[in-house]
Amino acid sequence: MEKLEEIQKELAAIEINAKKLEPASEIWSTWTENAFSFAKEFLDQLPESPVFTRKDDSESFFSVEPLAEQGTPMDELLQNLKKHVIEPGLNPASGGHLGYIPGGGLYPAALGDYLAAVTNKYAGIFFAGSGAVRLENFLLRWMAGLFGYPESAAGHLASGGSIANLTAIVTARDAKNIRSRDVPQSAIYHTNQVHHCIDKAIRIAGLAEAQRRIIRMDAHFRMDTDHLRSSVEKDLARGIQPFLIVSSVGSTDTGAIDPLKEIAEIAKISGAWFHVDAAYGGFFTLLDEFEAAFAGIELSDSIVIDPHKGLFLPYGIGAVIVRDGAALHRSHQYQANYMQDALGKNDEWSPAELSPELTKHFRGLRMWLPLKLFGLEPFRAALREKILLTRYFYESIRSWPDFETGPYPDLSVAIYRFRSGSDDNAKNLKLAERIRNSGKVFISTTRIDDTVWLRLAVLSFRTHRETIDILLDELRRELRAL
Numbered sequence: 001m002e003k004l005e006e007i008q009k010e011l012a013a014i015e016i017n018a019k020k021l022e023p024a025s026e027i028w029s030t031w032t033e034n035a036f037s038f039a040k041e042f043l044d045q046l047p048e049s050p051v052f053t054r055k056d057d058s059e060s061f062f063s064v065e066p067l068a069e070q071g072t073p074m075d076e077l078l079q080n081l082k083k084h085v086i087e088p089g090l091n092p093a094s095g096g097h098l099g100y101i102p103g104g105g106l107y108p109a110a111l112g113d114y115l116a117a118v119t120n121k122y123a124g125i126f127f128a129g130s131g132a133v134r135l136e137n138f139l140l141r142w143m144a145g146l147f148g149y150p151e152s153a154a155g156h157l158a159s160g161g162s163i164a165n166l167t168a169i170v171t172a173r174d175a176k177n178i179r180s181r182d183v184p185q186s187a188i189y190h191t192n193q194v195h196h197c198i199d200k201a202i203r204i205a206g207l208a209e210a211q212r213r214i215i216r217m218d219a220h221f222r223m224d225t226d227h228l229r230s231s232v233e234k235d236l237a238r239g240i241q242p243f244l245i246v247s248s249v250g251s252t253d254t255g256a257i258d259p260l261k262e263i264a265e266i267a268k269i270s271g272a273w274f275h276v277d278a279a280y281g282g283f284f285t286l287l288d289e290f291e292a293a294f295a296g297i298e299l300s301d302s303i304v305i306d307p308h309k310g311l312f313l314p315y316g317i318g319a320v321i322v323r324d325g326a327a328l329h330r331s332h333q334y335q336a337n338y339m340q341d342a343l344g345k346n347d348e349w350s351p352a353e354l355s356p357e358l359t360k361h362f363r364g365l366r367m368w369l370p371l372k373l374f375g376l377e378p379f380r381a382a383l384r385e386k387i388l389l390t391r392y393f394y395e396s397i398r399s400w401p402d403f404e405t406g407p408y409p410d411l412s413v414a415i416y417r418f419r420s421g422s423d424d425n426a427k428n429l430k431l432a433e434r435i436r437n438s439g440k441v442f443i444s445t446t447r448i449d450d451t452v453w454l455r456l457a458v459l460s461f462r463t464h465r466e467t468i469d470i471l472l473d474e475l476r477r478e479l480r481a482l
């Protein structure tokens with residue numbers, strides 16, 4: 001009895017502090033207004049804001065500001081956030097971001113994230129969030145349909161393309177029944193232009209000891225299928241099992257699309273799993289003009305596509321789709337006693353049995369909201385605009401006497417370089433750095449066979465004709481200075 005009273009007394013005493021975590025609605029409304037003003041100012045100023053800021057004073061802030069027992073006012077936190085977090089480095093929201101693979105960050109996606117977090121809807125298991133799971137599966141079915149996959153396909157909305165690729169490769173490993181002892185007799189085929197996350201995924205999946213065949217490319221940096229075919233045949237002849245072919249739809253360096261149809265045929269004959277990394281290029285399938293380039297993708301076994309690239313969403317969403325949904329399920333399903341109420345046959349698969357995740361952010365909402373609010377038409381227009389902007393840049397630079405251009409761009413990435421005859425690698429690196437320091441546009445570089453190239457990657461929904469003209473002006477100006 002005494003014990004019970006003691007507990008009650010302490011509960012009464014600590015409740016006041018514990019309840020601070022649920023502030024009155026006037027308080028959280030004010031915080032929301034503060035955050036909204038912050039966002040509004042950020043977006044209003046975005047056209048004039050530098051796309052790259054070299055300063056970094058964030059260390060001083062995070063090393064001297066301890067976490068305290070008492071809270072800090074919101075406006076003070078937002079000021080610090082702006083100065084120490086938002087301002088330094090690259091500004092990926094800017095339309096001037098023309099390096100790596102930009103995307104932008106559609107505003108309604110932030111509202112989707114906000115509502116997903118406020119409601120904390122559980123999207124891991126159908127039993128707990130049937131609507132949330134249905135919404136995510138609806139989006140996955142839409143993407144599967146874009147690529148002509150059958151009804152039996154299934155997928156997962158992961159945090160990004162890297163995890164999505166890992167999920168696909170693990171599924172391929174299990175579907176082809178590659179046990180540890182089979183790994184050294186199994187072969188993986190890809191060009192040296194696949195994204196580095198494929199290499200990471202192969203190692204994480206326990207496949208580091210598999211035979212790796214680096215397939216040659218043609219002059220467009222697309223996979224040379226004659227070489228693929230002869231490599232596969234050679235392996236079959238010596239008793240090595242062709243296990244996995246990884247192709248790219250939009251390679252990172254040059255945006256090249258591999259010849260999917262021919263690869264699919266070789267995969268079929270050899271029994272290899274055919275994976276397509278379309279993290280960057282996948283959503284260009286929304287444009288009819290790419291029908292021929294994408295032909296054959298419907299014959300693949302798995303596809304990765306990043307809505308935080310081609311649908312311009314903020315970072316944090318990449319999809320994996322597997323043609324045989326049951327294979328994805330076999331690799332990721334589980335049983336646990338404490339989940340006995342939640343598991344079992346439903347009319348929908350749950351993300352928790354199709355991915356390594358259990359408790360996850362309800363990512364589908366950030367994708368569904370913009371797609372429904374805007375409709376598909378503006379997405380198609382923006383994607384077509386990116387293609388045209390890239391061609392506009394490419395055709396402009398092609399006529400410049402001191403410049404060399406790479407192959408005609410398959411998608412919205414182009415490579416080009418200044419050519420003076422001496423020390424050109426260093427000069428191009430310098431040129432890129434000087435343009436970045438202007439703060440107006442951000443460009444990146446890459447190195448292919450020891451040659452440094454400047455890279456243009458157009459994928460932000462905020463990049464328009466005037467942005468490309470600024471880049472052309474900056475290039476002219478820096479060239480004169482060089």
Ligand SMILES: *Cc1c(COP(=O)(O)O)cnc(C)c1O
Nearest residue numbers: 160161162195197277279280318
């Ligand atoms: C971006 C990209 C990845 C990696 O995806 P993340 O979302 O950055 O993890 C993989 N492959 C290709 C082709 C990419 O463009």
